Amino acid sequence: MFKNYMTTAIRNLLRHKQYTLINIFGLAVGLAACMLILLYVSFELSYDRWIPHNDRVMRGQVYAYDRDGNFSGDEESIQPVTTPLFAEQIDGIELYSRLLDDSVALAVDNQAYEQEITIADPDVFELMGITLIEGDVSTALDNPDSIVLSETDARRIFGNTSPLGRVVKINGEHDLRVTGVMPDWPHASDLNVNAFIPANTAVFDHTPWRLNSWGSFSGPSYFRLKEGVDPEVVAKEMNELAMRVGPSNRYKDRVDRGMKPQHVFHLTKAVDAHLKSDASGGDGRGSMANLLTAGVIAFLILAIAVINVTNLGTMLAMKRVREVAIRKALGAEGRHLMVQVLVESVSLTVLSMLIGVAMAEASLPMFSELMNRALTSSLIYEPGMLLVLIGGTLLVGVVCGLYPAFVAVRFRPVDYLAGMKPKVGSRFRNVLIVAQFAATIGLLATCLVVFMQAEYAKTKDAGFDSSQLLVVSGTSRPVVLNREEALRDAFARIEGVEGVAASHDMPGHDYNNWNGLLLDNGNSIDVRRFAMSADLLPMLGVKPLAGRLFDKNREADARTTPEHGASGAIILNDLAARALGFATPEEAIGQEARTWGDFRSTIVGVVENLRVRSARSEPSPTYYWIGPHEYRHVVLKVRRQGMADTLAEIDRVWREFFPDLPIRRQFVDETFAEFYDTERRQGWLLLFSAGVMTAIAVMGLYGLAALATERRSKEIGIRKVLGAKSRNIVRLLVWQFSTPVLIANLIAWPIAWYGLAQWLEGFIDRIGLTPWPFLVAGTAVLMVAWITIIGHTLKVARRSPIKALRYE
């Protein structure tokens, strides 16, 4: 019996080659998309699961409260200064390590390399379950001048020779000895470590606050708690400890005044860092929302493919009424036919799954690139996943066959013998087509809007002219900072350099300094401080809203000391001026403001809010000051003509100054583009999915149109004999298949509109929704559908009517 089902199944699939191909291809693509997205989702869920005992490995965090006691955010780290203190005093903590990233210049044998390093405590290897390829785990970070390199970096710097015991020079001044080589850090991690340096290193001496300030949050701290210890209890002890030993103005005094302390410590699981943290915290971060979106898209693609198979299956069941009628007359019962149709659809699905696996394999590299993840296909072949795939395949097969089977079962043989053509299922089929196209149009509109937003955010006015701006970074290293002014002078002499300035912050370098700013009238705010040389604002093309910019010729403007965080003259951005209570920018001019150490400055100007962050984050109230000891970048304005020569000359000047340090430079416009990389990736993924969906849906429509014309070929023949032209017939068919697409628009638009409005809420600067992308998506899909149908029906309509009539 089963053999008979199989032979009919195979012969049926072969007989209707065209439809079989549409079905198999559609399903294969749908299943491949599902597999890829399943791989992505399981990769995202695997983040940091490799950490041993990860159920009790925690990341320290604080809820921050501003000077008025209002909640201002959940920091993803605690102050590194507190970490060893907590570990020592709190019994529930078993192991700990801080992980503070920095990038340094590393030189060996007169060869300079850029190297990412992470400052860590000695427990880090045990905490993270890391074994060394070379070197001794228990002593590798004991010496302040040791460094442990990752395998890849060791090979990059030392080739195939063993690096153990070799000496490297960091930032041109610190000699470190390589004490170990570790395997490359797992891709599935919220952390990214390339080299470890112990926390008592001298490399951080020029930024001592990173390790000893109660106001610095320069990297995460991880703890492993003892078994059975409640994280909440540990957090409570942390808060008590901060109250006892922390600076009283941040903790005790505030609480005494009935306010929240500045920071409330709490612990979150290390494994949650990747998906449950603030997604803007890092470019590699994922989010539950992203996973959900990916899942929904995979489901939609598969659903569209399944709808095709179902629709074509019912149409083919119509074509097979004769077979069904005969089988029934010969005694086949409902369940026999049910099984037969299901065997057919399941074998179709199994075949598609095999092709789908191959497709997924083939497109995995591209997909990984698109998703910015190191995905591997090995997961597909693990027993658990195989079981899911096989189960899923059977399920999809059954779902595909269910309705056609139902149609076959309901069909009565007498109806066929009486010459009736069954009409079962045409309503259901239309509902499915509408659903298919609604999903396709919705997704297409969505990806248009995502692209538009990314484009808008990229070109969004930054408050300054970012073209031709080149940023040279890493000038805060002591060896550079000492000669920074000379370097700027040398740059300025290069032909093709139109301007040179120094700056604390530039796009792409999230570096925040905050302090209080106090007016004599008692008004005070928390404000960002942003150091820059006097020539930066003019070079950026910034015009003051009121007052003036810094003046090189007024010495009083630049008056400051390394102990203070302001200069004689300061400039506010619009936000800061408002926050300080000035009704107009003009009111602020000439006012005096104080910063820590009672340093007095005069507000000489107010400017637009300069945008140095992505459009997802709000600009902060900021004051600009002339502060040479906080410069981190040199900013150059380079001429467009002869750009390559100018860049080469800039590189040469740098090499002359700092042969031990590689130059780090990037155009600001490139950085801005990178901000919207995530949106761009999302956009491409959506576009790709929408394309696949359109292709599958239109192929299904084509199949249906072909079957419909076939079914109506007699009618078409008669109409032609009676004098109808090809044109009339094409119009008839096109109209029949346009209606569901038109209705699909009406369903897709409001849903997509609502979803996109929600998504855009996440941006501070966002485009307004207009009907355009929706119209474009709807029209595009309708066009593709028309071309397909017209192409096919024209062929049929042109055929001599005799053929159709003869074959009927």
Added chain:
Amino acid sequence: MLKLHNLSKVYRTDEVETAALNSVNVEIESGEFVAIMGPSGCGKSTLLNIIGMLDSPSSGDYIFMGENVAGYNEAKLSNIRKQNIGFIFQSFNLIDELTVEENIELALLYHNIPASERRERVAHVMDKVGIAHRAKHMPSQLSGGQQQRVAVARAVVGDQAMILADEPTGNLDSAHGQEVMEMLQQLNAEGTTIVMVTHSPAHADYARRTINLFDGHVVTENLRAAE
């Protein structure tokens, strides 16, 4: 074997009601060969379909082997049908995707008969109707006469007590028609009850009795004198 009593069939489509059969009374004995004749549209096929339990009457009784099946549901009818009744159609109605052999086997497929026995019986009937040399061919590769022979083989392979044939010779030339009629006669001689619709008086002569239908009524029944 079967008895129709006051049996009527009314087709209802959206607007029109067609009374295809009107108070028909017919009795058919086991082993009989009955021909049904009448003008096109008089209800011959309807009658045959009801006898074959492919359709149910609107009113009246249908006693089949002592059982009133008039109100039976599809599943019950299907069960009785597959045990007792074989069909031959004007347009052969073989399945295009199956070989001759497989087409004949189809009639045994839904009977829970082991594969080996199925093969034996299929081989036996193919021999009997002289189509064995075409066992592996597809229906489209056969002439009409050959196709109808396959259909006859399919109708009898399950040892059905009764064969219903709706214009079995309608699509055949006279030589092939003759052949099929001889086959039916042979089957009847072996004890199979045969009910056949035909337009050809010559072919009706093979039957022992002819029922003439007109407009859903039985008008006459002629018994052919014994030879």
